[in-house]
Amino acid sequence: MTRGQLIVAGVLGLAVAGSAIGVVYTKYLSRKLFVELQGLRSERDVIDTEWSRLQLELGAWASHVRIEQEARERLGMRVPRAEEIVVVRP
Amino acid sequence: MRWRPALWVRRWLRDRRGRRAVRLERRQKAQRPSFRARRLTVLSAFAVIALVMLSGAVEHQILEVDFLQKEGARRYLTRIDIPVHRGQITDRDGAILAASAPVDSIWVDPRTLRPDHPGIAALAKALAMSGAELRGKLAKAQGRAFLYLRRRALPEEVERVMAAVEANDIPGVELQREYRRYYPDGEVFAHAIGFTDIEDNGQEGLEFAYNDALKGAPGLRRVIRDGRRWVVKDVESIRAPQPGRDLVLSIDRRLQYLAYRELKAAVQKHRAKSASLVLLDVSTGEVLAMVNQPSYNPNGDRSGTGGRLRNRAVTDLFEPGSTMKPFTVAIAMDAGRIRANTVIDTSPGYFSVGRYQVKDHHNLGAIDIATLLRKSSNVGSAKIALDLSPELFWRGLHNLGFGTPTAAGLPGEAGGQLAPPKDWARIEQATMSFGYGLSMTPLQLAQAYAVLAADGVRRPVSVLKVDEPPAGQQVLRADTARQLRNMLEGVATREGTAPRAAVPRYRVAGKTGTVRRLGASGYTKDSYIAVFAGLAPVGQPRFALVVTISEPSAGKYYGGEVAAPVFSAVMEGALRLLNVAPDADPATDIRLAQAGGAP
Numbered sequence: 054m055t056r057g058q059l060i061v062a063g064v065l066g067l068a069v070a071g072s073a074i075g076v077v078y079t080k081y082l083s084r085k086l087f088v089e090l091q092g093l094r095s096e097r098d099v100i101d102t103e104w105s106r107l108q109l110e111l112g113a114w115a116s117h118v119r120i121e122q123e124a125r126e127r128l129g130m131r132v133p134r135a136e137e138i139v140v141v142r143p
Numbered sequence: 144m145r146w147r148p149a150l151w152v153r154r155w156l157r158d159r160r161g162r163r164a165v166r167l168e169r170r171q172k173a174q175r176p177s178f179r180a181r182r183l184t185v186l187s188a189f190a191v192i193a194l195v196m197l198s199g200a201v202e203h204q205i206l207e208v209d210f211l212q213k214e215g216a217r218r219y220l221t222r223i224d225i226p227v228h229r230g231q232i233t234d235r236d237g238a239i240l241a242a243s244a245p246v247d248s249i250w251v252d253p254r255t256l257r258p259d260h261p262g263i264a265a266l267a268k269a270l271a272m273s274g275a276e277l278r279g280k281l282a283k284a285q286g287r288a289f290l291y292l293r294r295r296a297l298p299e300e301v302e303r304v305m306a307a308v309e310a311n312d313i314p315g316v317e318l319q320r321e322y323r324r325y326y327p328d329g330e331v332f333a334h335a336i337g338f339t340d341i342e343d344n345g346q347e348g349l350e351f352a353y354n355d356a357l358k359g360a361p362g363l364r365r366v367i368r369d370g371r372r373w374v375v376k377d378v379e380s381i382r383a384p385q386p387g388r389d390l391v392l393s394i395d396r397r398l399q400y401l402a403y404r405e406l407k408a409a410v411q412k413h414r415a416k417s418a419s420l421v422l423l424d425v426s427t428g429e430v431l432a433m434v435n436q437p438s439y440n441p442n443g444d445r446s447g448t449g450g451r452l453r454n455r456a457v458t459d460l461f462e463p464g465s466t467m468k469p470f471t472v473a474i475a476m477d478a479g480r481i482r483a484n485t486v487i488d489t490s491p492g493y494f495s496v497g498r499y500q501v502k503d504h505h506n507l508g509a510i511d512i513a514t515l516l517r518k519s520s521n522v523g524s525a526k527i528a529l530d531l532s533p534e535l536f537w538r539g540l541h542n543l544g545f546g547t548p549t550a551a552g553l554p555g556e557a558g559g560q561l562a563p564p565k566d567w568a569r570i571e572q573a574t575m576s577f578g579y580g581l582s583m584t585p586l587q588l589a590q591a592y593a594v595l596a597a598d599g600v601r602r603p604v605s606v607l608k609v610d611e612p613p614a615g616q617q618v619l620r621a622d623t624a625r626q627l628r629n630m631l632e633g634v635a636t637r638e639g640t641a642p643r644a645a646v647p648r649y650r651v652a653g654k655t656g657t658v659r660r661l662g663a664s665g666y667t668k669d670s671y672i673a674v675f676a677g678l679a680p681v682g683q684p685r686f687a688l689v690v691t692i693s694e695p696s697a698g699k700y701y702g703g704e705v706a707a708p709v710f711s712a713v714m715e716g717a718l719r720l721l722n723v724a725p726d727a728d729p730a731t732d733i734r735l736a737q738a739g740g741a742p
Contacts, residue, residue, distance in 0.1 A: 084375060101228075102245045105244045108242060109239065111239075112238070112240075112327030115327075117328070117331070117396065117397065118329075121400075140725055142724070
């Protein structure tokens with residue numbers, strides 16, 4: 054082997070070692086990100102759950118049965134009589 | 144100078160030493176034991192081992208490789224479900240009418256929790272049952288590993304139970320995540336929407352009709368798990384999850400509630416058995432409200448008799464009675480057999496068709512068409528109908544949607560009865576003209592009134608929101624429909640049969656019906672269905688509304704007295720809530736503000 058060949062082989066060997074470490078490192082990174090993704094997914098599920106619960110709660114509070122009762126009994130409101138309505142024509 | 148032996152002597156001496164060393168070596172060699180056999184044994188043993196290893200390697204790496212790789216993958220690869228939610232159902236403005244929320248089911252391992260545990264009483268109290276009941280349940284389930292204590296419990300209940308478990312150190316009680324369907328508006332929407340069973344499958348109403356779309360399909364993905372069963376890597380998605388589609392109804396929550404409230408009040412006031420109401424948007428064919436009595440709470444007890452669960456507006460058939468007369472007139476006008484000013488002699492208030500007699504309440508004498516409708520003359524409409532050929536009359540009724548289910552697609556929808564014309568006797572043709580001898584659902588009747596309202600165009604009825612109004616089919620001349628509306632306006636006046644159907648500031652048109660119920664042995668004497676069908680505003684109709692109230696038993700039973708007030712209240716609310724401009728003559732009781740000037 055000439056001197057030049059030796060140098061080439063040495064450089065290639067170093068490159069192999071370097072890329073091997075690179076593979077290990079990216080694998081480590083991908084696992085780490087995946088764990089993070091899993092965490093975010095379960096967080097999303099929790100938030101989804103909360104959201105659907107809140108929507109239902111909103112539905113229950115906004116139920117017309119309840120609103121009418123509140124308006125009539127607590128706020129003393131009523132539907133205006135015909136003579137109390139003014140029609141605005143454009 | 145030092146003496147040195149002669150050269151040859153030195154050579155000889157050196158050779159002699161060499162010869163002696165060789166001799167010595169030969170002698171030593173002869174004395175050493177031979178290791179030849181041992182060496183061969185060891186070498187062959189090595190050879191055998193190498194061969195075994197080699198053959199093993201060949202077998203595992205080449206011959207068995209598929210099997211082994213599969214087995215390996217089985218140990219770290221798993222397929223896991225990606226769960227999907229059931230879609231929501233909303234009204235036309237996006238208000239939630241049905242949604243799934245995650246809840247917990249409470250279960251217990253009866254092998255762990257014995258019936259004689261001292262905490263049983265506290266647990267039973269949290270579950271709202273008696274101690275004996277819970278003990279009995281546990282005793283019965285001995286030997287099993289799983290027993291539901293409460294499926295889909297309310298969050299408060301879960302909290303209460305888990306607090307009791309904590310406080311009394313009760314073993315074996317666990318939670319399981321499930322989904323529960325909630326209906327915030329309860330019985331107001333019960334019939335239209337229906338409900339789902341404990342496995343989240345639709346059982347009634349739209350939940351049933353659109354179950355597949357609402358349910359969606361869970362996805363599936365392949366993942367790698369580590370030794371602690373934790374997912375460490377997503378490998379591939381086997382099947383993408385298909386989330387349940389949301390359903391947007393055409394129903395307006397405000398109108399539905401208004402209709403529900405008014406119908407319920409009327410049923411209570413008149414002590415009726417059942418009732419239905421359908422409100423249609425005439426320009427799109429959308430159902431804006433659809434309610435029935437009696438109703439039920441889809442969140443709670445859904446058992447009981449089938450009648451409570453039935454969406455009567457589409458499943459129950461009734462004979463339309465006098466509400467049919469406008470269509471008899473419309474078909475005859477369309478065919479050119481009568482005009483609005485045609486005068487028909489109905490005296491002496493009855494006439495014979497074969498062995499049968501058609502009767503009016505009073506002798507109305509010679510009347511024009513508008514009076515015929517306003518006074519609801521059976522004799523007049525029978526005479527008009529008998530002047531038409533059965534085929535023509537049938538074709539007209541069929542085009543209005545009678546005898547075929549609507550396109551609404553609600554489960555259990557009935558199509559009604561409309562016999563083919565070749566089977567008609569003359570008396571049948573006569574009675575059909577005033578609504579006996581054919582049957583329909585309230586929805587079909589509403590659809591037919593929507594045709595009058597939409598200038599003779601019949602559009603498919605839809606319970607889902609319609610973005611683009613369907614083209615529809617011209618089944619009556621626009622002119623005919625307009626004339627009929629004007630004539631039917633007379634019904635809701637002091638001279639008509641239903642002054643109580645009037646809506647202040649708006650022109651409304653409609654027709655009353657008081658129908659004898661068809662019992663097991665012919666028509667009953669004292670049980671009726673009160674009907675009012677109509678539309679508003681007459682000038683530019685927006686809504687068609689049908690109210691049927693079955694078996695009112697508090698004295699009143701006329702359509703004009705029982706059903707018409709419900710029509711008026713619901714129509715008034717609908718016109719006001721959807722900002723329809725008043726179209727009545729402004730001279731009378733309305734205060735008008737000029738644009739720009741406050742009163």
